[in-house]
Amino acid sequence: MTITTQRVHWDLNYDVHLGATWGRFMAGLTERKILANRCPDCSRVFVPPQAYCESCFVRTGDWLELPSEGVVEAFTVAWQSFRGGPTPPYAIAGIRLEGASTLLMHYVQGLDLSDPSGVREQLPPGTRVRAVWAEERTGQILDIAYFEKA
Numbered sequence: 001m002t003i004t005t006q007r008v009h010w011d012l013n014y015d016v017h018l019g020a021t022w023g024r025f026m027a028g029l030t031e032r033k034i035l036a037n038r039c040p041d042c043s044r045v046f047v048p049p050q051a052y053c054e055s056c057f058v059r060t061g062d063w064l065e066l067p068s069e070g071v072v073e074a075f076t077v078a079w080q081s082f083r084g085g086p087t088p089p090y091a092i093a094g095i096r097l098e099g100a101s102t103l104l105m106h107y108v109q110g111l112d113l114s115d116p117s118g119v120r121e122q123l124p125p126g127t128r129v130r131a132v133w134a135e136e137r138t139g140q141i142l143d144i145a146y147f148e149k150a
């Protein structure tokens, strides 16, 4: 008999070091600003921002504020719960904010998720959505509470 795995349980709270780039992004969210940055070589605009361009391997440069509206490029619905997650069902979308080269993953609310067969038509690619801000913002991604159809 070969034993290769063993079940272990971890339950711990810990602080994640954000670094300068994500720290600035999170600080912007407290002021209802979605900050992005741009690669000086290829001009791609990253949101969430990145310290380096993954294509050009150079440090990103300019910071800019993006509008809080964009379009859904893809989405999925979680029908099962998992520990620490929201109560299903809920939708998560890849959202291209105006001016962004990358997708921001976030919740989309306001959909009728009671019938799985009717979900796809509610959020076709290209659907315009806008951010709904949390009443109280503390510098985390859920300072944008969710997106809704614009």
Ligand SMILES: [Zn+2]
Pocket (backbone or CB within 6 Å): 039, 040, 041, 042, 043, 044, 053, 054, 055, 056, 057
């Ligand atoms: Zn680049």
